Each structure stands twice: as structure tokens, then as C-alpha cells.
Amino acid sequence: MTEADAPHGDVRDGPAADEPPRASSHTPLTRRPRAAVTMHEVAARARVSIKTVSNVINGYPHIRPATKERVEKAIQDLGYKVNASARNLRRGRAGVIGLALPELALPYFAELADEVMKAAERHGVSVLIEHTGAQRSREFDVLRSDRRSLTDGLLFSPLEMAQDDVGALTVDYPLVLLGERLFGGPVDHVTMATVEGARAATAHLIERGARRIAVIGAHEGEVVGSAALRLNGYRQALKEAGIPMRPELVREAGLWHRSTGADATRQLLDDGVEFDAVFGLNDALALGALHELHQRHVDVPGRVKVIGFDDIEDAAFSAPTLSTISPGKQQIARTAVDFLMERIGTPELLLGPRYVEAAFFVVARESTGG
């Protein structure tokens, strides 16, 4: 490709640039600004009424085969496509659901979005993704946004709203809540058994012989939310094993990124605190810990065992591979989409909010000794 030899950042005209820019209506240019074909035109060409065309398109069963064929040919010939705006206006339905999440660049959410899109496809609807950037104000915005009228309902995964904000979830469109940030709202809620998951993670470390288990990613003062719930599970597991909880082993990390996980681990090491395991409250934190431990030549799992939470794809490919808790992402996505579509399909559904916790399982890998 000679194109690829151009200097970087260059802007050039492509192959068709030398065509005369005459405005003749049939210039075989990039694109004809021809108005879209409508049902009327199809109907005219097929010599039927517009209603018949509609019937054919919507698979209405009782149509004479000959008619149907004629219509289909006309559609082909004219390259007719239904106009979604018109259809939606008429049907009062957009065929699109919204998915509001913090950031696609966070692997957990990218993988969740992936599953949501697959689930949506099974229902024949599209997904409009919106970022909140993990900003509280934008989480509120999303709930009231003009974009809501582009969608029939919303899957909402807040990260910054607090329990007090649960009132904001009272909206006049179908809404399904995801995650562990808000509970008891007036909407369907799909999440995972977080406390148990964290308990199982901690128990796994204990079972492998760990006794001084550091945990990173705590959020001081939080009472619900992933951090609080997972920390809870950690506490429960320690208690069950009769291991005292040592505050110096609990480390904060505001954003759950690798960098903050590495930072927390660095401090742990610098502070000279003794520990034989690290529980990263999510995989990114745990991977950051793995990174830092490697830098300091601390043997994993020999001297320190590490476990994460979320089972993102990377966990299987770090060195050493990372043990983690696998939440049922697919189950969560499917259930959430099912609920949403059910609410959309039957707005008169007088059914109280549902609450579902997806199952999880422990994935034991090298970082805890396989």
C-alpha cells in the first residue's frame, strides 16, 4: 500500500478526488444525496397499496404469494429500507435500550457491555451506550437526559451516587439497576452475591495458608457499594476463621485502577507491614499489586498470595496468572436485559421491584498456588 508511506498525520484526497466536481445529478460520486425511498414508491411500483407493503414487511401472514413476491421485488429494485424514526413514532417504541456505565475503558464494564449487547440482540434491540465517567453529576444527568427519549429503557450502573440518592431512581421509564451502589430502590436490580464472593475469596487465601491478609481498595466511610460489601465479606471470612482483623492491613484506593493497586501495595511494603496475602477488591487492583510485588522481587505465590475480583480477561494472562472471583457477567447481563424488556413490553406490569443476585465462583490460578 503506497498510502501507508505518506508522512504521519497527513491529510490527502483519495482516489476519487480527481473526479470533476460537477453537480450533475447522476455523477457516480461517493454518495447520491437522493432522498430515501418510501413505502409509497414501493407500493406504486408493485401496484399495491401502501398497507400491503407494510404487511409484507411486517410478516403479516395472509398475503397472496404473488403479491408478496411482487412487493419484495419492488423493495429489492428500489433498495427500500424502512424508516426507523417513522416506525418508532408510530409504534411508540424505539427499539433501542440505553446502557449507562462509568467507562468502557474499564475492562469489567467493557466485558459487561459486550454481554449486554449480546443479550439485547436476542431481543432484537440495539444498545445506546452512555458514559458517566464515574462522575456523580453525570450519573444524575443520565437519568434525566434528553437521550432517554431515544431509548425505551435504561440499564444503569452507577458508581458514585450514594444510598441517599435512591430517590432519583424514580423515573417514568423502564429502568433496571446494575451493581452494588444503591439498594432498595423502586426498580429492578441485578447484581451479584458480592459479600459471599469476597468471603469466598478471603476463605480461599486462608485455606491456602494465609493468615495476614492485606486488602486493597477500601473506601473509608462507605456503607454500601462494592468496596464496603467486599470488605464486609473479608471481615466475615476472617471472623469465621478466628483470625483477628488488623487495620494496618486494610488499604484505601479511591479509583480501582492498576496504578492505585500498585500504589497501595508499594505503601504496604514501604510501611514494613508484614503480610502473606493480598486481596485486591477488583482485578485491576490485584494486577497492580502483582506488578508492584514483581518490581520488588517478592515471590508470588511463594511469599505472598494474591487474589482479585471480577475475572476480567487479563487475569488469565498476567504473570503469574491471577486467582479471582468470577461474577456471572453473562447471567447478570441477560437477566437485566430480560427484566428491562419485560417492563418495556408490559408497561402496565404492576409488579414490585425485583432483586436478583447472580451466582459467582472462585477461579484458582497461580497467584494463590493454583
Place this chain on the structure above:
Amino acid sequence: MTEADAPHGDVRDGPAADEPPRASSHTPLTRRPRAAVTMHEVAARARVSIKTVSNVINGYPHIRPATKERVEKAIQDLGYKVNASARNLRRGRAGVIGLALPELALPYFAELADEVMKAAERHGVSVLIEHTGAQRSREFDVLRSDRRSLTDGLLFSPLEMAQDDVGALTVDYPLVLLGERLFGGPVDHVTMATVEGARAATAHLIERGARRIAVIGAHEGEVVGSAALRLNGYRQALKEAGIPMRPELVREAGLWHRSTGADATRQLLDDGVEFDAVFGLNDALALGALHELHQRHVDVPGRVKVIGFDDIEDAAFSAPTLSTISPGKQQIARTAVDFLMERIGTPELLLGPRYVEAAFFVVARESTGG
């Protein structure tokens, strides 16, 4: 949270489940199936014509303040929201652009999508994401999908279509091509200077003393596409340095995942081929290589240096951290969205297809000795 103590996978009714399911019109239930408020109702309440309401909403400047205020109050009181379907139908514009890519779970695409969404926001439009699953047939589907009528234009990142398929890009809606799979089509195309990037990556390894540079991720028989172009850059760099190209150092990997990168590296080691560097044609492959080298206790960068391509976030947090080529993801996203919006805004734009290559830079990290 007591909720979290429920058995996994449990489905339960939430707090409001005990409310009597009476169908009284004002039951403060989850959602009132009340029909949406229309402009007419707002107009009636504000005692103005529907046109005035429209004017207020669309920021028409010449409105008496008192009138405007009255209308705004009515909108507030009634909770009026414009109906996007109706507006779109009327305006012939959806305010939504499509983004078709292989898979969000691939970090590069997640990060790209993230940037595209940010760029779209600057233009006030939403993004409808569609998966192709890197399946050729679905790539064609996306171009002709019914969903196209939900969007004003499409950003398309194919991975499997071949150069011969370039004809399929002749469509009657604004389309901007991304990536390195198809060239010379009748549409705007935004990509990066791949060949140069790969050449720079290889040159970087050579500069660091490498002479037997393995490359993983080749696609036999491919002439365009990321694999072919990057391999090209590799060849050029070797040639420039006067280093002979050794076929046994070039390894295939169909899917560019970590696992395939690890596999290719394993074979390389098992075959007893001597090499002092690995160029992964993308970061996932390189990270897979890193993983495998670690497993085999091969010192990186001491004995083998490794470089990747794409600069995904993980590259900065692997152990050791991964050197890579950083494409201008943000520049690509912005340019692509700008082009698309320009085409959408001026359909009569008689401008030949544009071709842009975004700039890149080399990110030197530990895996090549810093």
C-alpha cells in the same frame, strides 16, 4: 446489606412487592404507565400555541420573556420531554451515529469506542455500538442492517472483509472507514501510519541490540490489513539495518489474543529457534509472549526484548511493563467523527474521499530495557 446475604442466584421481590397491586391511576408505584406528555398539553397549559412551545424548546430567540417563562413552567409542571422519534422523523436526522467494531472485550476497541463517544459528545450526538464479532458476514450485515435507519451515519471498523470487498462500501449514507483492512474505497478513511509504526517498533529493538527478532501474529497470504502492513514495516526495518529476514522467526497467529501470542511463543521456544527479541503485532500478542517467556523463565529484557503495538492500558502494568507503539487513538476518533459529522451535515458535499493517517509514537518501557 442484608440483601447480600441471600443465596446466590436467588430471585426475590424487593421492598415494594407488598404494595397492593390495585390499578388505581395514582398508585405511587414504580412507574405510572401514563402516556407521554405532548407539546399540545404543554401549549394548552401555558395558554399558547404549540408553535410557541416549539420555539421555546428550540431556543428561537424572539420570544417575549413572560411567554417563555410560562411555557417553561408548564414544561416543568407536566414533566414534558420531546419525543425523539417524532423530532427525528420531522427533521430527517436521528442525532445518533453508529460505531461498528469487532468486539468491545478487545481492549483496543474498548478504548477506541471510549474516544469515539467523547468525540461524539462534542458534536452532541449519541453512539450506537454494534458488534461484528470479527465475522465477515456480520461485517456485511452491519453495512446493510435495518439499524442504519436509526443512525445518521456509520463509523466502520472491519477486520475480516478483504480488499475485494471494497465495493460493499458504496452505500447511500455517510460512512467513515477505520482501520487497515480496506483501502481505496469510496469513503473517508481514518487510520494510522501502520507501516511506519511497525518499522519504528522493529528499529527500536534493533537499536537496543536485537538481531534475531521474532514476530508473532502474521497472517499468511494477507496483503493489506494490520498483519500484512505491520509485517511490512518489520521487513523494511530489517532491510534498512541490513539484517537478513529469517522465515522461521515469523509466526502466525490468527486471532490476536493473549492466548495465541502465548501459543506462538511457546512454539518458538519448543522449536529451538534462537531469538533475542519478539515483536508482537499487537499488545495482546506481546503480553501473551511476555506471559509465556515468564513461564519458561526467560529473562525479559535481559535475554529477550519484547515490543507490542497499540498501547492498550495493560501495557503499562504488565510485568515487566511492555514497550509498544502508541497510535493516536484520540486523534483517530476525533478525526473520524468530525468527518462523519461533516458528511452528515452537508450531504451535498461533493468532496472526494479523504484519507488520513494519524501520528504514532514509540513508548519505551521495561520490556525493551526502558
Place this chain on the structure above:
DNA sequence: TTGTAGGCGTTATCAG
């Protein structure tokens, strides 16, 4: 500065 009258492309109703 505001009101009236259509029509955007579809689907639903209801005859024929």
C-alpha cells in the same frame, strides 16, 4: 411575536 395548517413515513382501523 405568535398562530394555523400541513406533512415527515409508518402502522392501525376498518371497510370492502
Place this chain on the structure above:
DNA sequence: CTGATAACGCCTACAA
């Protein structure tokens, strides 16, 4: 089985 015709909610001329 198929054809008129009336909405769906909004916007844009054109009038007033």
C-alpha cells in the same frame, strides 16, 4: 386478502 384513511408528535412555511 387488500385498500383508503387517520393518527403518531413534531417542525416549518406562511399568515396574522
